[in-house]
Structure formats: structure tokens, C-alpha cells
Amino acid sequence: MKTQTKEIQENLTAADAHRILEQGNKRFVQNVKAQRDLKSQVFETSAGQYPFAVVLSCIDSRVPAELVFDQGIGDIFSVRVAGNVINNDVLGSMEYACKVAGSKIVVVMGHTKCGAVTSACKRVELGNITELLSKIIPSVDKVHPEKTDLSEEEVEEVAIENVKHSIAAIKANSSILSEMEASGEIEIVGANYSVETGEVTFL
Numbered sequence: 001m002k003t004q005t006k007e008i009q010e011n012l013t014a015a016d017a018h019r020i021l022e023q024g025n026k027r028f029v030q031n032v033k034a035q036r037d038l039k040s041q042v043f044e045t046s047a048g049q050y051p052f053a054v055v056l057s058c059i060d061s062r063v064p065a066e067l068v069f070d071q072g073i074g075d076i077f078s079v080r081v082a083g084n085v086i087n088n089d090v091l092g093s094m095e096y097a098c099k100v101a102g103s104k105i106v107v108v109m110g111h112t113k114c115g116a117v118t119s120a121c122k123r124v125e126l127g128n129i130t131e132l133l134s135k136i137i138p139s140v141d142k143v144h145p146e147k148t149d150l151s152e153e154e155v156e157e158v159a160i161e162n163v164k165h166s167i168a169a170i171k172a173n174s175s176i177l178s179e180m181e182a183s184g185e186i187e188i189v190g191a192n193y194s195v196e197t198g199e200v201t202f203l
């Protein structure tokens, strides 16, 4: 598997970037990971990086974006925060990835059995976690208003809604990214990762 170069990145479309991620996850699920020499990639990327994607995912230890998309050193920008929520620092990171560093796709990837989403559904309040969860509560309220005892299926519905909510927040609060999407320079897509099967489903 080739290391990302300026030339490769420049010739990729948003649709190409989407397909690379889909194919990478397919390899991961089938346990046929691409051959790559990570140590060589460290050397090859030392003078500069040309990642093709930025992925916002949860801090969950079971959801490492590079591994589940079978990517190497220098391939993707990985933004991680519990519950894959949006704040200005996350938006700034995404804007850097696309506008400055040339990435072609923004993925917001939620996952099944998410502790942050489950805690938001239970309206947990604890230290700084309270403010973090307040970014997920609107999705809880949208799917199951005034309910605190959600079933597993209902929690998964909230997780999907939370991804959609993050996508909407990107488009509403980043004119840079929404303009790049409108002009076809980038794609902004949601996804859901199954901790049971390792499969990524694009929404």
C-alpha cells in the first residue's frame, strides 16, 4: 500500500477518498489487511503529510479509525472525542485538515455500545462530563424526549441521530467546510461502526 504523497492527494476526488475508506474497512472486516511497512512510512512522511481524510470518532478503545479503515502512517487525520461531538477546536481541526492540508472527505463516525451516548441517555451528571454530554442530549430529546430508561435499540437510534447532529453542526458552524462541500471539493459524511462486527456503515 502506497504512502500518501502530494501527487496522490491532488489527484484524488472526494468520491475516491470515500471509496478508499470503504475498501479499507472491507479489508479490516475480512482480516486481509494491506501490506505496508509502517517504519518506512515514518521515513517517507517525515518531510510532509498529505492525508486524504479527516475522521472524527469516539475515544472508545474499540474504535481506532486508522485500524478499522486499514490505513497507515500519513493517511488520515484522526480527531477523537467522547461521543464524537463537535466543538470549535474540532471544527478548527477539520478546517485545517481540508482547507490547509488538502483532505478530501470529512467523516463523523459514531459506534454501537457508545458509553458517552448511553450516559447522555441516562442524563448522567459528573464533573466536566456533564458539559460534554450536553452536546448529545439534543439527540436524545429528538429521538426519545423525556425518557430516561431507553432500551439498547433506542440508545443505538440516539447514536445515529448524534452523528447526524454533528454533521449538521459542521455545516452550520463552518463556512469553510460547507463551501468546500458545496463546490464538490470535499464530502462530509456520517458513519456508524459496529463494535460487534468491525463493520463501518456509511449513513
Ligand SMILES: [Zn+2]
Binding pocket: 058, 059, 060, 082, 083, 111, 113, 114, 115, 116, 117
Ligand atoms: Zn463512544
